[in-house]
Amino acid sequence: MEDAYAYVDDQSDRFLEDLIRLCRQPSISAQKVGLTEMAALTATVMGEYGLQARLLPNGNDAPLVYGFREGRSTRTLLFYDHYDVQPPEPLELWESPPFEPTVRDGKLYARGVADNKANILSRLAALKAILSTGRELPVSVKFVVEGEEEIGSPNLSQFVVDHRELLRADACLWESGGVNWLGQPNITLGLKGILYVELEARGAVRDVHSSLATIVPNPAWRLVWALSSLKDRDENVLISGFYDRVAPPSPRELEVVRAAPSEEEETRENLGLPGFLLGLSGFELKCRQLFAPTCTICGIWSGYTGEGGKTVLPSVARAKVDFRLVPHMTPEDILEKLRRHLTEKGFSDVTVVAREHGEYPARTPLDHPFVAVVQAAARQVYGVEPVITPTMSGSGPMYHFTKVLGLPVASAGTSYPDSRVHAPNENIRLEDFIRGTKHIIAIMERMKDAPPWS
Amino acid sequence: MEDAYAYVDDQSDRFLEDLIRLCRQPSISAQKVGLTEMAALTATVMGEYGLQARLLPNGNDAPLVYGFREGRSTRTLLFYDHYDVQPPEPLELWESPPFEPTVRDGKLYARGVADNKANILSRLAALKAILSTGRELPVSVKFVVEGEEEIGSPNLSQFVVDHRELLRADACLWESGGVNWLGQPNITLGLKGILYVELEARGAVRDVHSSLATIVPNPAWRLVWALSSLKDRDENVLISGFYDRVAPPSPRELEVVRAAPSEEEETRENLGLPGFLLGLSGFELKCRQLFAPTCTICGIWSGYTGEGGKTVLPSVARAKVDFRLVPHMTPEDILEKLRRHLTEKGFSDVTVVAREHGEYPARTPLDHPFVAVVQAAARQVYGVEPVITPTMSGSGPMYHFTKVLGLPVASAGTSYPDSRVHAPNENIRLEDFIRGTKHIIAIMERMKDAPPWS
Numbered sequence: 001m002e003d004a005y006a007y008v009d010d011q012s013d014r015f016l017e018d019l020i021r022l023c024r025q026p027s028i029s030a031q032k033v034g035l036t037e038m039a040a041l042t043a044t045v046m047g048e049y050g051l052q053a054r055l056l057p058n059g060n061d062a063p064l065v066y067g068f069r070e071g072r073s074t075r076t077l078l079f080y081d082h083y084d085v086q087p088p089e090p091l092e093l094w095e096s097p098p099f100e101p102t103v104r105d106g107k108l109y110a111r112g113v114a115d116n117k118a119n120i121l122s123r124l125a126a127l128k129a130i131l132s133t134g135r136e137l138p139v140s141v142k143f144v145v146e147g148e149e150e151i152g153s154p155n156l157s158q159f160v161v162d163h164r165e166l167l168r169a170d171a172c173l174w175e176s177g178g179v180n181w182l183g184q185p186n187i188t189l190g191l192k193g194i195l196y197v198e199l200e201a202r203g204a205v206r207d208v209h210s211s212l213a214t215i216v217p218n219p220a221w222r223l224v225w226a227l228s229s230l231k232d233r234d235e236n237v238l239i240s241g242f243y244d245r246v247a248p249p250s251p252r253e254l255e256v257v258r259a260a261p262s263e264e265e266e267t268r269e270n271l272g273l274p275g276f277l278l279g280l281s282g283f284e285l286k287c288r289q290l291f292a293p294t295c296t297i298c299g300i301w302s303g304y305t306g307e308g309g310k311t312v313l314p315s316v317a318r319a320k321v322d323f324r325l326v327p328h329m330t331p332e333d334i335l336e337k338l339r340r341h342l343t344e345k346g347f348s349d350v351t352v353v354a355r356e357h358g359e360y361p362a363r364t365p366l367d368h369p370f371v372a373v374v375q376a377a378a379r380q381v382y383g384v385e386p387v388i389t390p391t392m393s394g395s396g397p398m399y400h401f402t403k404v405l406g407l408p409v410a411s412a413g414t415s416y417p418d419s420r421v422h423a424p425n426e427n428i429r430l431e432d433f434i435r436g437t438k439h440i441i442a443i444m445e446r447m448k449d450a451p452p453w454s
Numbered sequence: 455m456e457d458a459y460a461y462v463d464d465q466s467d468r469f470l471e472d473l474i475r476l477c478r479q480p481s482i483s484a485q486k487v488g489l490t491e492m493a494a495l496t497a498t499v500m501g502e503y504g505l506q507a508r509l510l511p512n513g514n515d516a517p518l519v520y521g522f523r524e525g526r527s528t529r530t531l532l533f534y535d536h537y538d539v540q541p542p543e544p545l546e547l548w549e550s551p552p553f554e555p556t557v558r559d560g561k562l563y564a565r566g567v568a569d570n571k572a573n574i575l576s577r578l579a580a581l582k583a584i585l586s587t588g589r590e591l592p593v594s595v596k597f598v599v600e601g602e603e604e605i606g607s608p609n610l611s612q613f614v615v616d617h618r619e620l621l622r623a624d625a626c627l628w629e630s631g632g633v634n635w636l637g638q639p640n641i642t643l644g645l646k647g648i649l650y651v652e653l654e655a656r657g658a659v660r661d662v663h664s665s666l667a668t669i670v671p672n673p674a675w676r677l678v679w680a681l682s683s684l685k686d687r688d689e690n691v692l693i694s695g696f697y698d699r700v701a702p703p704s705p706r707e708l709e710v711v712r713a714a715p716s717e718e719e720e721t722r723e724n725l726g727l728p729g730f731l732l733g734l735s736g737f738e739l740k741c742r743q744l745f746a747p748t749c750t751i752c753g754i755w756s757g758y759t760g761e762g763g764k765t766v767l768p769s770v771a772r773a774k775v776d777f778r779l780v781p782h783m784t785p786e787d788i789l790e791k792l793r794r795h796l797t798e799k800g801f802s803d804v805t806v807v808a809r810e811h812g813e814y815p816a817r818t819p820l821d822h823p824f825v826a827v828v829q830a831a832a833r834q835v836y837g838v839e840p841v842i843t844p845t846m847s848g849s850g851p852m853y854h855f856t857k858v859l860g861l862p863v864a865s866a867g868t869s870y871p872d873s874r875v876h877a878p879n880e881n882i883r884l885e886d887f888i889r890g891t892k893h894i895i896a897i898m899e900r901m902k903d904a905p906p907w908s
Contacts, residue, residue, distance in 0.1 A: 029762070030760070030761060030762030030763055030764060031760070031761055031762065086764055086765075086766075087758065087760055087762075087764050089758065089760060089764075090661075093660065150763075150764075151762055151763055152763065192665070194765070196763045196765065203727070204725035204726060204727055205725060205726030206547065206725075206874070206877050206878065207544075207876070207877050207878070208725060208876070208877055209848060209875050209876040209877070210748075210750045210752050210776050210778075210876075211646070211778060211846065211847035211848035211849065212743075212847065213748040213749075213750035213776075213778065214731070214742045214743045214746045214748055214778075214847060215730045215731050215734065215739055215742060215743050216725060216727065216730070216731060217727070217730075217731050218750060218751060220751035220753075220754055221681075221685065221750075221751055224678050224681045224682055224751065224754070225682055225687050227675075227678045228678055228679055228682035231675065233679055233800070271658035271659060271660075271662060271670060272658060272659030273657070273658055273670065273671070276669045276670070276671075277668070277669050277670060277671050280669065285669055288668045288669060289666075289668045289669050292668045294664075294665075294667040294668055295667075296664045296667035296672060296675075296767060297672060297674035297675055297678065297756065297757065297768070298664050298674075298757050298758055298763075298764060298765060298766050298767070298768070299674075299756060299757035299758040299759045299764070299766070299768070300674055300678070300754055300755065300756050300757065300759075300771070301754065301755045301756075301759040302751065302753060302754050302755075303751065303752050303753035303754065303774070304541070304543070304752055304753040304774060305753045305754075305755040305772075305774075306484070306485070306541055306543060307484060307485055308483070308484030308485065308541075308605055309484055309604075309605055309606065309650045309752075309774065309776075310484060310540055310541050310543075310604075310752060310753070310774070310876070311540075311648070311650065311752055311776050311848075311849075311876060312752050312753070312876055312877070313750060313752070314751070314752070314753070317754070318759075320757070320758060320759075320763065320764070322664050322667075322763075322765050324664070324665060324667065324668075346687070392665065393665035393666065393668060394663060394665035395665065395765075420660070421663050422661070422662070422663040422664075422764070422765060422766055423660050423661050423662055423663070423766070424660060424661070
């Protein structure tokens, strides 16, 4: 395998070039921008890197890209990735345009580079490096690269159910991952679920002069009051039954979290915060981050938001709210409880007008043999002990792979804590790209020789 | 005077043409657009209509336009108007572009036409009509046309103090006014005061992934909670001492309001409302509209407000809030109480970042002789009994004229209840323009002959 690692170092400029190709193509699922083009480009690059690639239509403009190459052993590793990215707004905060990938100080800046185009290319680069040594891949590989991850993968569930055979594998590597502030690779084994809704309140049929505020209902006030009824200032969600299905973390999960290094100072400084929510720190802070559900205002808008003053009484007010869910909460249950809450609290005028996202939480057991494979490979490549985390605080469609396909799922990737995922100036460090690629090589090699589990 | 009235009918096309000239020039004070140009155009048109006009710089790009013409009597009528307009947003709701004045169905649509360019031209047209008869004006006239009314007239107070002599007069006609739903002319004698502030909450130095909502403070929540603390769902403002200085309406004011016709059905239908705030109707509704102070969210925004879903935790949240003030509340006192409230309620992180407006309430006594002049003139021109209203629910810099200059102030104008002031598709009916112009002629004539009051 040393030849393959050397190839990665040697060909890093070529890989960077191809990564820039991927990042230059906008692919914003929330805005339906560039998805067909990005799917085609992804398939093209897959072909260039030695895979049989094809597009699997799913009834909209974001076909899934499926890739396959048979390996030397009977084992199969499935890669889950996505070619879509978050909206780039607010544009004015980007130091270089989001879809003009730019290298500065050993980092590549572009919307979607960390989440998750660099991982797509890193995985392809790992295959290319192995194949360059003249040998076949140690395991068969399958790629599922979807174009709707950032809008909640609305079609992935049906796709997985319809393609159980095509997706048959022994394990799955997840789309995200990277090193922590201390340079240790993070291996995470789960995701939170999510419910994403838009709330809307309406008043008069048009904006009116604010002098009428004495007698005309103001939807901005209605929305503010309704939101206030959802969560108190101590972060307790007030929706009746919200916490009913929350499963406490297992003793082993708590143990692993306790053992994980603290990065809170780095995180706090990076975000420019005087302190964390509720004044938490240490073990409590780590537990809350991984094991607590949330209720978050992601956006709110109403009335006049331009420069200066405009004395207007808005006709409509809207908010985007997400709930991160932990086992065994479900988006359906929380949606129903949210609707009931609004009605019961007298806010039947505040409607849930859209349910953008709905995903289940998912976790792979800490003691699964595949976890040991990923862990050992990381130890070898990074030269430090990896950090195992029972779950990320983010969400994704992992449930389809753990529950429907029955696969162990772990993350391994190329980002770092300042990658600014979902934010302006998203970036990766090029050194992380190199090491992440080598990690994939090592995982494939070790997976071939691991004791059987399925 | 019949000749003058006939001239108004005869020359209505020419007046409309000049009104379109005024409306075609954008003059958005909140956005600092076109103010110098509009001041120059206003002075030019004033000259064309027989006034000595000049620009009085006030240290910014919005000079005051002053106009004068001596009349036959020793009396002087001061017209207060403004050439600036509200921002035209949201642009997509305009049926014709806001600065491309368009006549449809006997109405002229344009931003600023009702508030208050049609009044400027109507007053000039009245002078022109009188002068066309070969006689001088019955009273001397002075015009003060400022360019900062829509942003709270920040320089008018000093201007009035500095120009007491220049502005010496016997009475003042205010910039707004018109007919009600029943076609009766409204004569209003007062304005509410206003305090306009922007509240801001800040969290992390940039927007972050909403999965961090477990541990990172969310300024959108902080702002929502802070706003909720300002007013309860029964419309009670919760700021300590907010109502302390509120003077109850006098028995005579209540009597006048009780006698005024009800327009609530017309208003309700026009605004597409199922009902009014707090389920009020009748006398209670009218009293609330005129005599109650308010606390209004005019705008709020934070995080992602585009299409689809973006799972983001905002770094900043802002709201624009106005308070309409009744005698004897003051903007300074309410600002201080607002700041104290935020601190005492634990929201010292929510800052008052801008104080856009600050205006005092003002009222002219119902029994002032000038009120009788305006009333009789309206009765003559409109052929129906005018409605006297002790105060508008809106605000403006009337205080400088009532208190500093000691003048009686009444409104008389060209708008109607569907003029959509401050909203898309602002418009006036051309018939109201004609009658409003004749009303000005009648006021000047009657003022000359009224019993002395000053």
